[in-house]
Amino acid sequence: MTISTEETPSASDEGAVVPALQLRHASKSFGSVIALHDISLHVDPGTVTCVLGDNGAGKSTLIKILSGVHQPSDGALLVAGKEEKFGSPRDALAAGIATVFQDLATVPLMSVWRNFFLGNEPVKGFGPFQFLESAKARRICREELLAMGIDIRDLEQPVGTLSGGERQAVAIARAVYFGAKVLILDEPTSALGVKQSGVVLKYILQARERGIAVVFITHNPHHAFMVGDRFYLLNRGRLRNEFVRDKVTREELVKAMAGGAELEALAHELESVSR
Amino acid sequence: MEGSHDRHCSTGRRAAGPNLSDTRLLRRPELGALLGAIVIYIMFAVFDTTGNFATITGTARWTDVAATVGIVAVPVALLMIAGEFDLSAGVMIGTSGLLAGLLTTEYNLSMWPAILITLAFAAGIGLINGWLVMLTGLPSFIVTLAMFFSLRGLNLGVTKGLTDTVRVAGVDQVPGYDSAAKIFASTFWNPYDFRISVAWWIAVTIVATTVLTQTRFGNWIYAIGGDMNAARNTGVPVRRAKISLFVLTSMSAALVGIMSLLRLRSMQAGQGVGEEFTFIIAAVVGGCLLTGGFGSAIGASIGASIIGMAFIGIAYAGWNTDWSWLFLGVILFIAVLVNTFIGRRARGAKK
Known part of the structure; x- marks a missing residue:
């Protein structure tokens, strides 16, 4: 809590960096239920901002506010320093905020390149005679995937035959290609094994290297620690902690995430059971 | 044996496997x-008692049957790829x-004006079908069945009310009949006399294939049937x-x-x-998934060809044509079985 008050002014003072995305005292309530309370956070270009929280912490509500599905009931959402009000995810997308949701929005039976351009197919021609530029689409798709470090040999293969990590990569590469300045990833590693998670974490870093502001939402502090530059911890709709890289250890992060004392108590309890 | 082959496929995809073109x-x-069409063609050529099946004349006969099925089966296939059915396509032929x-x-x-009004009416019926399905969220199976x-x-009520019979006759006395018949109901390639509907069928197949594979709309059709939310x-x-x-x-049925x-x-x-199921059989035999997201226009046309060959082939073989439907039933089942099997292989046993 104290860190947060120290950190915020220093970042905005000397850092001439304008946050790509910022929430200022944002709250969200559904009727009498307060889902989020007084959340202030900022996401800088070329960094990975991790939002950590357990189930029910308010992560999904936060994503939905950032991606334009919901509007904050109170407070403001700033994009590149300017206040914005999104009516729909489409508005957010137009402002360069792309969200990769857990279902990935890919069609399993369709080929990789057709999925990559779905809804934004490049066409050539006039009037009713507009045809897909499939050679160009394939070339771009291959280049973009290679730039992310993914080599898919056959772009005609259905997306459903790719591994979970590769599918995640296609969705990320697609968002990056279509002009995302802010990339929001909703639990991209939650359904993956250790190896596949590693692959996805690599893509997150690749996206960061391209100057994109990445918002990485997860409940796994280990994954967050490996790639994050800044960490926000959500708990029951409130921002509990804010950490920056190099000023926090993995243990601190895990402990804070698990609710510190609670976890110790649980460990103690488990020990007594096993004895 | 089977398992080892599957494993070979999946590793081949990651490493530089030689079986890329196969998959x-x-x-x-x-x-x-x-493959089924080739087998059936050979079979009827062998059992043929008239000596006509494998000739150009014989081809003109079975393509005649196939064309009237294919012209509607192709759009029915597109609809099925998008995840919907149209059970009113058969009766729409009668209505129009x-x-x-x-x-x-x-x-x-x-x-000619009557033809234009009929096509517009058919478009209206299709619009109602589509609107009702999208508006109510009910399965298209139910909406189009209704x-x-x-x-x-x-059809029955209006025809009886206006003509006191169950048929409309004397159309050839109407002005414009000859020119319309030239375009919709003549023959070409003397002396074999292919029906003009065969040309329409081929045109519909080519246009539909182009739309499916080369346009945004085609991409959307697959996407909608594959995963509507993702689309x-x-x-x-x-x-x-x-x-x-x-x-x-609906308009193709009117045609x-x-x-x-x-x-x-x-x-x-x-x-x-009853024709509506023939169209669906053609589409499914041609490789369309009933659940949507997979299939082709060419497949539906091949399915229509199989139906055409079956009807003419059974007659040419001197068998009782009452058996045609049984034959089609068996073909449908085998085709779906084979398609499912191949599809599962090709998709690497994943959904």
């Missing part, structure tokens, strides 16, 4: 239908034939695309209705009833 071929939805017939014989319109029965009743989330206009497909299906009216010079009130 690509296996992924084609119409592969099973094509009767409408064009009644407009000309009872209301003294000449042939449309099927409604039109069936309307919507990526900005595909799901509602508009689906309604367009219902309209196209066949107009063709048979001009060819037979009359129309029975019960015409076309």
Whole structure:
């Protein structure tokens, strides 16, 4: 809590960096239920901002506010320093905020390149005679995937035959290609094994290297620690902690995430059971 | 044996495997239908008692049957790829034939305006089908089944009410009949006399194939049937695309209705009833998944060819034609079995 008050002014003072995305005292309530309370956070270009929280912490509500599905009931959402009000995810997308949701929005039976351009197919021609530029689409798709470090040999293969990590990569590469300045990833590693998670974490870093502001939402502090530059911890709709890289250890992060004392108590309890 | 082959496939995909072109071929939805069509063609050529089946004349006969199935089966396949059914496509043939017939014989319109009004009417029916499906969220199976029965009743009721019989006749007396018949119901390539409907069928197949593989709309059709939410989330206009497909299906049925009216010079009130399942059989035999997201226009046309060959082949073999439907039933089952098997292989046993 104290860190947060120290950190915020220093970042905005000397850092001439304008946050790509910022929430200022944002709250969200559904009727009498307060889902989020007084959340202030900022996401800088070329960094990975991790939002950590357990189930029910308010992560999904936060994503939905950032991606334009919901509007904050109170407070403001700033994009590149300017206040914005999104009516729909489409508005957010137009402002360069792309969200990769857990279902990935890919069609399993369709080929990789057709999925990559779905809804934004490049066409050539006039009037009713507009045809897909499939050679160009394939070339771009291959280049973009290679730039992310993914080599898919056959772009005609259905997306459903790719591994979970590769599918995640296609969705990320697609968002990056279509002009995302802010990339929001909703639990991209939650359904993956250790190896596949590693692959996805690599893509997150690749996206960061391209100057994109990445918002990485997860409940796994280990994954967050490996790639994050800044960490926000959500708990029951409130921002509990804010950490920056190099000023926090993995243990601190895990402990804070698990609710510190609670976890110790649980460990103690488990020990007594096993004895 | 099987297991080891599967494993070989999946590793081959990651390493530089030599079987890339194989899987690509296996992924084609119409592969099973094509193999089936070849087998059936050879079979009927062997059992043929007239010596005509494997000749150009014989081809002209079975393509005649196949064309009237194929012209509607192709849009039905597109609709099925998008995840919807149209059970009113069969009865729509009767409705449109009767409408064009009644407009000309009872209301003294000449042939061409009647044809245009009929096509517009069919588009309207398709629009209603599509709107109802999208608006109510009910399965298209139910919505179009209701449309099927409604039109069936309307066909009988209106025809009886206006003509006191169950058929409309005397269309060949109407002005404009000759020019319309030239375009919709003539023959070409003397002396074999292929029906003009075969040319229409081929054109419909080529256009539909181009749309499916080369246009945005085609991409959307696959996406909508494959995963409607994903399609919507990526900005595909799901509602508009689906309604367009219902309209196209209904209009293609009207085209066949107009063709048979001009060819037979009359129309029975019960015409076309039952055909809707023939179209669906053709699409499914051609490799369309009933659940949507997979299939092709060429496949539906190959399916239509199989149906055409079966009807003519059984007659040429000197067998009782009553068996045609049994034959089709068995073919349908085998085709779906083979397609499912191939499809599972090609998709690497994942969904």
